[in-house]
Amino acid sequence: MNIDLIIENKIAIITINRPESLNALNRQTLQEISVALSEAEKNLSARVIVITGGGEKSFVAGADIKEFADYNTKEGTKMARDGQANVFDKIENLRKPVIAAINGFALGGGLELALACHIRYASENAKLGFPEAALGLIPGYGGTQRLPKIVGKGLANELIFSSKMISAQKAKEIGLVNEIFPLSELMDKTKELANTIAKNSPLAITEAIAAINASDTEQGFEKEINAFGMLFESEDKKEGVTAFLAKRKPNFN
Structure with missing residues (x-):
């Protein structure tokens, strides 16, 4: 299992736990995230969902490049279509609010995972970016669509065209994340927000x-x-x- 799901005090916490690969998304992990989302949505005791990464270095460092390195057009298209339908669009349209607790690297598919969430909190050590253009690709899990709506077209163009990473502080300045905190406080602050939301209708x-x-x-x-x-x-x-x-x-x- 690459995913841990716990429910406590009306909060469902989904932790992506592949520390050996900085929590990179492979097919199995995406499938487990989809299942965890369905379980959290159906669970009547869970009012808010939090998604975070295991360890202190990475939220999600992107898709697992080794897995798709030899894909052809048909396989690449299916990868993007299935991922968007089963995870990224699913998060955005979930009936319960989803908060990303970005505890380190959020790159490529990891940043797209955060963008699909309704609210984003980040640790001060977080690094965010889209490296796809340096691989001869573009974001395929909704990044080109969601990022411009959040930060504007000009900044989205800059981040996607350049493949550069930005700091949590810069992400806060441009509205990419809602708030930033020391890593040691990130989950407590995220749970605090989740508890506030959980008190409402x-x-x-x-x-x-x-x-x-x-x-x-x-x-x-x-x-x-x-x-x-x-x-x-x-x-x-x-x-x-x-x-x-x-x-x-x-x-x-």
Whole structure:
């Protein structure tokens, strides 16, 4: 097994654990991540999902180059299509929020994994980048699509064309990560955020994820309006408003 999944205090923590290869993504690891995501989504006690890397050096140092070195066009296309459908798009559209705790190198597919998450926290020693152009490739797990939406087209072009790595501090400056912390504090700070999110309405958060994901489509405003209206008849809305009026904290099931 290359993946560890634990659930504690309403938080599901998925740890990618291949320290000998800096947690690089091979087919087996991607399949295990997909299974872990499904388990965490179905588990009623888990409100928030955290993805991190094992050890203190790497979140995910990219895809496993040795595995695809001899691929042809058909195999490369299938690799990208399957990976996006089973892991990267799956994360982005999950019904529960996913936080990346980037504890070191996040390169290539590792950065794409972080980009697919809804929120990104990083350690101060993190290094982020897309080395694909130096290999004669481009990002294939959604990097060319998600990065421009987060940092803008110009910066996305620079990072992808140059293959250079940037520091956690630079990533914070350009909005690529939300916050940075000392490595020793990263998981505690990530869990702190996850616990704050977990106190809110899970149904409202699910609808917010879908509406935000539709924000760059023509249906975005309509998606928001319909979700907003639908929530008025939900038990979560009734509990939230009742608790507010009673000046107590809500208790969402």
